[in-house]
């Protein structure tokens with residue numbers, strides 16, 4: 001196959017970009033990176049539909065929650081033009097995540113304070129129809145009313161899915177006092193505690209979601225947004241947003257480090273593990289477990305790893321505010337197998353720019369932590385989603401979706417002369433088969 005200068009020019013201007021990877025920590029020759037979509041209103045989260053298209057939650061004006069559909073017919077990592085709107089709720093407020101483990105999709109609607117169930121139509125491009133919702137009543141001034149979601153098929157119950165969601169903390173660094181009320185999907189109103197994760201089983205048989213068996217699965221969390229089930233063990237991993245710093249300027253750093261935690265599959269729904277907030281937590285920068293009060297750490301399940309600054313320098317770059325997480329694509333190189341990618345929304349540093357917004361990789365032993373995309377590279381990495389061979393990053397503030405695809409095989413020797421763009425081209429064309 002002959003690659004012409006004209007082709008290279010087209011690629012150069014049409015979204016191929018290897019520069020968001022944290023080179024040389026990351027070997028960029030192992031990946032094809034493309035700007036899948038750009039100029040979009042606050043893209044937040046994506047999921048692969050059954051027909052291979054990509055559904056994304058976007059939020060025009062931070063007021064309307066939408067699900068839009070992208071296709072990439074030639075599989076070059078760049079969407080086929082503007083997406084199609086499949087669902088739009090003008091009173092939904094900003095959308096958060098989109099998840100599915102069966103036939104229905106579930107999205108978080110931050111403004112409506114709902115988790116909304118959407119049914120696909122007969123054809124992949126048909127509108128999504130709202131068929132139910134869980135509706136939350138938060139006390140005024142509640143600090144963390146943001147729905148984070150994880151889903152799995154219910155073990156031993158065909159046609160049912162388990163939905164895990166967070167009830168974040170009412171305050172920044174104190175125990176929540178006012179219950180949150182939930183109702184919907186056939187459930188009468190029930191009181192939920194802040195600082196907690198809950199799981200509910202939802203039957204999708206017949207197309208209308210019916211919820212049951214609502215139970216608390218964790219306490220002592222502050223604000224969990226990113227959650228994912230391990231693809232082989234079924235353990236639930238989640239990132240917890242730590243107690244905030246008092247100000248944005250160094251040396252005012254947060255007291256607590258953001259955490260990666262785990263609930264073993266055997267404990268999920270059978271016991272309520274405690275994770276320490278607000279009185280037992282790892283100190284920022286030192287990892288020292290702080291125990292505020294006698295016995296505060298008794299029985300606490302400690303974090304797997306804490307998100308500490310990596311090679312911090314005068315720039316103040318670091319990670320702050322974990323968002324979605326995803327286990328590594330199964331076709332990513334060996335180093336990444338079994339590991340977790342964690343997006344960070346970041347925050348404005350003392351330099352006036354967001355330099356706390358990396359994509360962090362944690363390896364399968366929870367010992368290696370590295371920036372896969374360095375702080376300050378793109379906007380707010382709220383969305384991280386894995387397919388078999390790709391990570392999709394939703395850059396909320398930057399309005400873009402990126403695809404990072406593994407280049408699976410060693411390319412033929414002749415293709416080396418084309419450099420990185422050449423490799424990307426070859427990988428893209430091979431994939432069209």
Ligand SMILES: [Ca+2]
Nearest residue numbers: 072074076078
């Ligand atoms: Ca394309």
Ligand SMILES: [Ca+2]
Nearest residue numbers: 241242243244
């Ligand atoms: Ca925080």
Ligand SMILES: [Ca+2]
Nearest residue numbers: 259275276277
């Ligand atoms: Ca904790």
